[in-house]
Amino acid sequence: MDFDPLKPATEQQHRLIHCTSGTFTGSQCNWRVKEKEAFPIVVACDKLDYLLLRPKPFRIYCDHRNLIHIFAPHESVKKHVKGKLLRWAMKLMNYRYVVEHVPGEHNVWVDMISRWARNHIPTLKRLRTTRAAPAADSQPVSALRPLDDDHFEWPTLDKLREAQARHSPPVDCVRTDDNLLV
Template sequence: MFDPYGSDGTMARYRADKLQRWALSLMSFKYVIEHVPGEVNAWGDLLSRWGAGPVLPAESSARRVARLAVVDRVSPLQEAEFVWPSEGEIRTLHQDPQYQEQARAAGVNWDDERALLLSPTGQVWIPPDATELQQRLCVIAHAGASGHRGAKTTAAALSEVLVWATMPADVSTFVQGCLHCMVTAGGKIPRPHGETLVATKPNELLHFDFLSMLKGEDGSKYVFVLKGGMSGYVELVSCIDATSDQAYASRLDWFKRCPPMGV
């Protein structure tokens, strides 16, 4: 049996792997499978039917293919219109008359030296309805070089230079939805809606992710982990930065050494 899931899609993984190992062992022998009718092989036919019970009517089965739902946006960084916020953009918002009225109501004053609306303690005021700008500021304070710290640390870093009314709640919601923090903190990771993907042939499913480590003598501080979905073979690649170029090059090297079947 070279495809264990072909006859039983709910077969346990360990049992399917065992059958695959038997199939690989049998490939080293040259043999021919011949079917012997029951009339000729009476004892074999008798033993195969011993204690089999009543003959059940034949049932037809069909395999169902479920289409995975693709999530268009899982991170604000993946938006095509995403732009890093700048002081000039904030200054343009502060010059809007409607925001100046909101600033006066919030006790925020205009600073002529910086040409910005500042709080009495010196933080730059962000309008309460500028949610897109607030989200991009959360990205800067939490992701990337900021180290994906917790909600309290991220809010403390933001509150040193910025201020808006709902900052603690907004930062907490943003950190709870961070995919990187879900993986490292053991939270519930969102998955595409559909059936569990199970590899039935080499390189049909490849798992990969970056693992953060202590900085080495050569400057490497990440390990790119690749694991074959069927074989379980694991490859570790040390890298300096966790970038898409590094992931692209490592996957190309994987397929150079382990090419897909039929290529």
């Protein structure tokens, strides 16, 4: 599974080997967008140096076009921002990498992960409330995380057949012995 430079990133074979997340805290919340986009790259390279310090370059895919140029700040960047970006660029000098832009609408993995994080219903429930608020059970459950719904039930074969009967089957589907489309 080697990288093919003639194919766009969205048509390459990818394997997720590590997934991490974080939250900006304190003064990080006041950073400009370009700093917030660059910082996770520096953190990821630092955490995954055992995989990324190698002779062959690795690729960083992002939906923020400015990241291609972000580690070479120009004169219009404010002095304190330039210093921070330069420090981060110096941290990355040991790595061989290429930053590639993937438009947001094609960057489905990042979009899916961010939706999971944003739509996740907290497991901690309020014990006491001082004003009327909707109950935790009335909150909508994300379609991406149906198993988080306390009332989730796996559909029976009959329910699957009913649901499939309401719609036209895709062209490449076949029926099983149980009369289900696969």
